[in-house]
Each structure stands twice: as structure tokens, then as C-alpha cells.
Amino acid sequence: QNQSIQSLLRSPLETDTPVTVQGWVKSLRQHKDIIFLNINDGSCMSSIQVVAKYGSCPGAASYGSCVRVDGVLTKSSRTEQPVEVKAESVYVYGPCDKVKYPFKTKKRHPPDYLRQFLHLRPRTNMFSSLLRIRSNAKKAICDVLQEMEYCSIDTPILTSNDCEGAGELFQVEPTESSTQERTHGSSEEDSRAGRKEHFFNVPTFLTVSGQLHLEVMISALSKVYTFGPTFRAENSRSRHHLSEFYMLEAEVAFLHNTDQLAEIIESLLKNVTKKLLDSSEEDISWYLQNVAPENHGQVIDNIVNKPFVRMTYSDAVEILTQRNDQFDFKVEWGCDLQKEHERYLVVHCGNVPVVVTDYPAAIKPFYMRANDDGRTVAAMDVLGADVGEICGGSLREERLPILEERLDKMGIKTNYEWYLDLRRFGSSPHGGFGLGFERYLQLLLGIANIKDAIPFPRSTHSCRL
Ligand code: 4AD
Numbered sequence: 361q362n363q364s365i366q367s368l369l370r371s372p373l374e375t376d377t378p379v380t381v382q383g384w385v386k387s388l389r390q391h392k393d394i395i396f397l398n399i400n401d402g403s404c405m406s407s408i409q410v411v412a413k414y415g416s417c418p419g420a421a422s423y424g425s426c427v428r429v430d431g432v433l434t435k436s437s438r439t440e441q442p443v444e445v446k447a448e449s450v451y452v453y454g455p456c457d458k459v460k461y462p463f464k465t466k467k468r469h470p471p472d473y474l475r476q477f478l479h480l481r482p483r484t485n486m487f488s489s490l491l492r493i494r495s496n497a498k499k500a501i502c503d504v505l506q507e508m509e510y511c512s513i514d515t516p517i518l519t520s521n522d523c524e525g526a527g528e529l530f531q532v533e534p535t536e537s538s539t540q541e542r543t544h545g546s547s548e549e550d551s552r553a554g555r556k557e558h559f560f561n562v563p564t565f566l567t568v569s570g571q572l573h574l575e576v577m578i579s580a581l582s583k584v585y586t587f588g589p590t591f592r593a594e595n596s597r598s599r600h601h602l603s604e605f606y607m608l609e610a611e612v613a614f615l616h617n618t619d620q621l622a623e624i625i626e627s628l629l630k631n632v633t634k635k636l637l638d639s640s641e642e643d644i645s646w647y648l649q650n651v652a653p654e655n656h657g658q659v660i661d662n663i664v665n666k667p668f669v670r671m672t673y674s675d676a677v678e679i680l681t682q683r684n685d686q687f688d689f690k691v692e693w694g695c696d697l698q699k700e701h702e703r704y705l706v707v708h709c710g711n712v713p714v715v716v717t718d719y720p721a722a723i724k725p726f727y728m729r730a731n732d733d734g735r736t737v738a739a740m741d742v743l744g745a746d747v748g749e750i751c752g753g754s755l756r757e758e759r760l761p762i763l764e765e766r767l768d769k770m771g772i773k774t775n776y777e778w779y780l781d782l783r784r785f786g787s788s789p790h791g792g793f794g795l796g797f798e799r800y801l802q803l804l805l806g807i808a809n810i811k812d813a814i815p816f817p818r819s820t821h822s823c824r825l
């Protein structure tokens with residue numbers, strides 16, 4: 361039988377059952393004429409112990425090599441594992457050059473060292489564990505949302521709008537060679553003039569957010585979400601920004617205030633985290649013990665068991681201005697909150713996530729719903745320990761005259777006629793949010809650098825592989 365190591369360890373077969381184990385050698389010890397190999401196939405954190413007679417184990421079966429072991433299951437003498445494999449033969453699919461292999465046995469390499477080897481780092485416990493947690497987190501998010509009757513929508517990656525209006529866009533055009541091919545089909549006049557048109561006739565970008573497309577959908581489906589890659593050309597080298605990150609975005613009709621929105625995101629984060637603690641128990645506890653900062657378990661406990669703290673932006677500013685002496689960037693009403701301020705607020709609230717609402721209109725995008733005070737909008741950010749903002753959302757401006765006037769003033773009304781149509785034909789009070797998936801993983805696992813929360817990080821000057 362070709363079973364995963366996880367399934368062999370979790371539901372052990374009868375002893376003496378013939379088995380085949382395939383994976384990579386994590387460690388190897390020789391005792392007289394017996395060799396103990398620990399083999400891992402990535403199905404779980406644990407390796408299975410293989411006991412091989414010296415003669416049946418080729419010398420190439422060294423640390424890091426890829427092997428196949430045929431043998432029988434036996435009861436393990438080790439207390440932490442129920443079974444081990446008595447090898448009849450060990451076959452080496454791929455040897456591993458111990459000298460050149462950048463990872464040393466038993467050594468915990470720091471994350472910035474591992475980052476130099478994006479193609480090899482999944483083989484480390486630290487990273488394979490993260491990848492399994494990430495996979496289960498993705499499933500937990502989709503499961504929880506679908507249990508809550510949200511419909512999954514595939515929003516486009518290529519789009520002609522800049523949802524956030526921050527101008528942090530990657531523009532997309534075909535390469536020269538594909539353009540040449542394309543001119544065969546266009547008019548001769550165009551070719552002679554060498555006219556350079558956009559592939560899609562309009563400037564097109566990688567999406568910064570699927571929100572506007574989700575707003576299209578709630579007018580038909582009421583509750584929708586999308587989970588996919590998102591792109592931002594932020595020239596930032598911070599440990600919380602990527603050029604390509606994954607975002608969960610949800611949009612809900614019939615929302616009337618930011619409290620309702622905060623309730624949705626809070627229960628989502630609680631339920632997803634609980635589900636994940638169940639499905640990734642072994643990996644999360646290993647991560648907390650071996651990688652996360654000390655006492656990080658408390659942060660997880662707070663997410664699951666404590667009510668999130670809620671405050672308005674004005675309340676936050678009041679708290680922060682009293683501490684202005686300790687900030688690099690001094691706070692005053694109207695300014696955008698920086699990481700140092702967000703972090704302070706969370707510590708101030710006992711490391712419980714903080715929901716900040718009602719930000720100044722001037723620092724938020726065009727789609728947010730105006731509050732009656734004339735200077736703030738119904739925005740909502742969720743801040744987490746160390747990471748700061750993990751989630752941003754708002755009620756959306758559903759009133760046609762207000763939105764029309766705003767877009768007109770910004771000089772972008774013609775691009776958004778379709779968006780205004782959503783308000784012309786059966787507009788609903790609604791809102792939504794976007795949760796940065798890597799930031800959520802950072803928060804949960806105490807990952808210092810966001811580049812260690814995604815398999816292949818992309819950031820300024822860095823797009824290897
Ligand atoms: O606050 P943001 O920009 O909000 C939006 O894009 C909304 N349209 C979402 C919505 O309401 N549907 O981004 C949402 C979240 C942030 O809170 C942050 O967690 C994450 O996305 N994020 C990033 N994560 C990694 N790298 C970056 N460069 C990020 N920019 C935003």
C-alpha cells in the first residue's frame with residue numbers, strides 16, 4: 361500500500377502488514393549493523409522511523425535524499441510513535457549532496473537565511489508546517505463562509521479600475537512579440553501608423569481588490585466572497601507588505617452600521633481560528649513551541665475567546681495623542697494611523713484585536729459611506745498584535761446623488777457609470793471587508809516577516825522563481 365506517513369501514524373494497520381513509505385530522509389543514525397532513518401513525506405510534521413539492516417540500505421540514503429522503503433510495520437519501541445517500519449529494501453530515487461545542500465541536519469536556520477533558497481525552504485520543518493497551516497486556513501475560511509451562506513465569486517485578476525484609488529497599480533500590456541502578431545489582425549492603416557493601442561483598448565491592471573466586482577454581485581446574491589491573489593505596487597520594504605498577496609474579501613447586502621460589519625468579521629475570525637486550531641493542531645503547537653515568540657499562544661487565545669475591542673478613530677486619536685512623545689510620527693486628528701500607532705493601540709487593549717471605525721473621509725477611498733458628521737466615513741479596520749491592520753472594510757456609499765457628486769468632483773465619473781448603475785437600479789445598504797491572508801497568518805503564528813507567510817514572496821526588487 362502506498363499510504364501517506366500521516367495516515368500510517370494516525371490509524372496504524374496491523375503489525376506485519378507490508379507497507380511502502382516514500383519521502384525524504386530527515387535524519388539518520390547508525391548503530392552497529394542497523395541504520396535508523398527518519399522519513400518525512402510532508403503529509404504531517406512527524407517522520408516515521410525506518411529500521412534497516414546495514415546491507416539493505418545504500419550509502420546514498422543520506423540526509424535530504426529521496427527514498428522509497430519497502431518493508432513491514434512493526435510496533436515502535438519509541439513512546440511517541442505507535443509504529444515503525446522494518447525495511448526489507450531501501451531504494452534511493454534521488455541522492456542529496458550533503459556538502460552542497462544548504463540546510464544542515466538538526467540545525468534551525470533563521471528565516472532570512474531560508475529565504476535565499478525559496479526553491480528548497482519548503483523542506484524545512486518550519487516552512488512545511490507553515491504551508492500545511494496555510495492550506496488548512498484557506499479551507500477553514502471557505503468552509504466557514506459557505507456555512508454562513510456566502511456565495512463564492514471568482515473576481516477578475518485583470519481589471520481596468522483602481523478600486524482603492526491609491527495609484528499602486530501594476531499595468532498589464534503584452535510583450536513586443538505578441539503585439540507584432542496582433543497587428544496582423546488590425547487595420548493596415550493602424551499598422552502603417554505604428555499606432556500603439558492598449559491590448560484591451562483601455563489601460564489594464566492587476567487587481568488591487570475584487571471589492572467593486574463583489575458589489576456587482578450582492579445586488580443579486582446578497583452575501584458573497586472572493587479569495588485570491590491581489591497586487592499592489594507599493595514601494596515598501598516593510599515586513600508587512602507584499603507586491604502579491606492573498607485577500608479574502610466579503611460583501612454583504614442589508615448592513616446598516618459598522619457594528620454589524622464588526623460582528624461579521626469578529627465571528628469569522630473566531631470561527632476560522634477555532635476550526636484551524638482543530639485541523640492544524642500538531643503543526644500549530646509545533647510552530648508555537650519552535651518558531652513563534654514566547655507566550656504567543658495568548659494572542660491566539662485572545663482572538664478566539666475575548667471580545668474584540670471597538671473604538672472610533674476619534675477615540676483612538678485621543679488615546680494616541682497622549683503618547684505622542686514616544687511616536688516617530690506624531691498623531692493629530694486627520695492623519696492616517698501608522699504601524700507604530702496601530703501596534704500601540706493593540707497593546708493598550710491587552711493584545712486583543714481592536715476594531716477602529718469612522719475614519720476621516722479624506723484618508724479613505726471614494727466608495728466609503730459618508731457619516732452624518734460630514735467629515736468621517738463608515739470605515740472599519742481590524743488591528744492585531746504586532747502586525748497592525750489585518751483587515752480593512754466599510755459600509756459603501758449606496759446613495760446615488762452623494763456618490764455621483766463625489767465621483768464628479770474627483771473627475772472619474774465617466775469610468776464609473778456602471779458602478780453608479782448599481783445605485784440606480786435597486787441599490788441596497790451594504791458593506792464588506794478585505795482580510796489580508798498573510799497578515800492573518802502573521803498574527804496567528806507570530807511570523808515577524810510577511811515573506812515567511814507565503815510560498816513565493818514578491819516585493820520591491822524581488823521576484824525570484
Ligand atoms: O485595506 P485594504 O487596502 O482594503 C481593500 O482593498 C478593500 N477594497 C477591501 C474590501 O473592503 N473588500 O486591504 C485589505 C487588507 C489590509 O487590511 C491588509 O491586511 C491587506 O489587505 N493588505 C496587504 N497585505 C500584504 N501586503 C500588502 N501590500 C497589503 N495591502 C493590503
Ligand code: MG
Nearest residue numbers: 741749751752
Ligand atoms: Mg486598509
